[in-house]
Amino acid sequence: MKKFGLLFVLCVVMIAFVAACSEKGNTVRIGVNAEMTGDMPAVGESCKKAAEMAVKEINDAGGIDVAGQKYKVELFVEDNAGKPDQSASAAQKLITQQKVHAIVGPNATRYALPASEIAESSKVVMITPWSTNPKTTLDAKTNAPKKYVFRACFIDPFQGRVVAKFALETLKAKKAAVLYDVASEYNKGIAEIFKDTFEQSGGKVVAFETYTTNDKDFSGQLTKIKKAQPDMMFLPNYYSEIPLQIQQAKRLGINVPFVGSDSWGSQELHKLCGNDCEGYYFSTHYAADAATPVATKFIEGFKAKYGTLPDDVAALTYDSFGLLFQALKSAAKLDRDAIRDALAKIPKYEGVTGNMQFKEGSGDPTKSAVIVQIKGGKFVYFATANP
């Protein structure tokens, strides 16, 4: 009898679970796969904040209209711990356990790549806000675009070309040096495109040096770069490494302009770098001080809610949600495939980071980039580059 009692309790518990799970019909479930811990927690934090803000706004407005029915939006945030394998398992968990309709994130390419494989094979829409490497939306074997993976940012070939043109035309540099992390997809991809474009346009890359993730000493590479006497130096690396690279370069007597890519764009850079980064440039997605009305509204809202300026991960995450919401509104029904079809067909989306639209049959949007300069602890708008 005792055994039966236990069995009964178990049954009740299981039925309760199943019942709880089957209630998913009433909400739109969106997963966020973010770098909450690991080597870029500032990125995950921004992503989560912007996601919560976007979801709160739509719920406060009464929810979202999908095929004639109102739904509330429910958010599920998973930490990928800044590790490629955990990023894949976070995506898996969101898809199979939380049964989300779509995923936003991860942000950095090295985590977005493994997660995108899971999303593609499970046929769930994944929008990465910040991964600019072309490979994220391409199938590794066939090189054809992935069907379910989208992004809210431009891609590295574009960014690499923008920076190379900026170095040649605005900085009037003839000899460039590059130092990049060879173990990271993003850094490697953008460094190679910069080199190709810079040399095709008549410049010369006099030093092309590498290091490995987690290195802190770059003295060997920098001494070599100093010997090559460049006019400018390109550092397409993450914001936590930039202060060390610039400080060590200066200590060795390399006094050239340093230029970076969108991976510099975290407010943490000011804290870590102090005065050492003053006056340098990087290409990025938007500039908070040269904002459109849509962007101003977002920036004001973010500042009011969290007390800080949103960085570009926050802006791009917000745009990812915006794209997703617009797709949901035009979707035929609330289902993973319908969302995917509606997203691919968005005619034009007016976002915080500019106007965008997905290229035919691809998850990459067409949009512009900006160059910003670091001035007095702020990112200041410098120039716009159109596609």
Added chain:
Amino acid sequence: MTYVLQQLLNALQVGSIYALIALGYTMVYGILTMINFAHGDLFMVGAFLCFVAAVTFNLPFVPVLLLSMIGVAFLGVVIERFAYKPLRQAPRVSAIITALGVGLFLENFTLALNPYPKQIPQLLENTTWTFSGLSVSSLQVFVIILSLVLMWILDLIVRRTMVGMAMRAISWDKTVAPLLGVPVNMIISVTFAIGTSLGGAAGVMYALAYPVIDPYMGIMVGWKAFIAAVVGGIGNIRGAMIGGYILGAVEIMVVAFMPSTYRDFIAFVLLLVLLIFRPYGILGKPHPQKV
């Protein structure tokens, strides 16, 4: 010529840090024949204590260094007492797994406290002198000299004091030493304290030289220092110092004269070749197998 000199200077700085950390591995191995894989993470704790002392308590350099060394030494002794001592008679592999576990604990504990990379304020005046193209920073010179001084003090302790003699006795024969009145437990604690405090000092210097720290910073540096200890002959104190400088020099020189992408590959192949010809390291001696 200046180029080679500059690279040699870089190698000396990197090598000094490796040597200091390698000493911790080698001292523990010498006395317990156990590899303390948590040592790289104790080094990380040293850097974080430096951050806490310098930022939260606003202390100047000397108290920061002493506080970090004492803090890490205390942590080292506690870890030995609670994690390693109960396993002293267990198979050696259990102790190694425990050490790896302690390392993971330290990393994730620091991560749980605060995952953000931290900036270390400039504790020492840092000026750069230039001699006909050769850039020498005062910080670089300071790191190299302080490491050499610490190593010299350690060498004195081991060779000239009673504690040092007791350490050498235990390392020589663990069964006979206590019979002759050597307080084994006390000496093991002292060894841990000294070895880990050197790791803490290395953490402080590393944090000053590379002033952005994060909870994973000890992993790679720890492995490299361990390799330095093996190359020098693990268990041999002077060997660890030599090994540290050799590893630093090999790494920097590969970058200096070959594509930097091959750095780790060439560096480790060279070290493997060295171990083929001298399997016990440069100064190590083969251990006679006791039956």
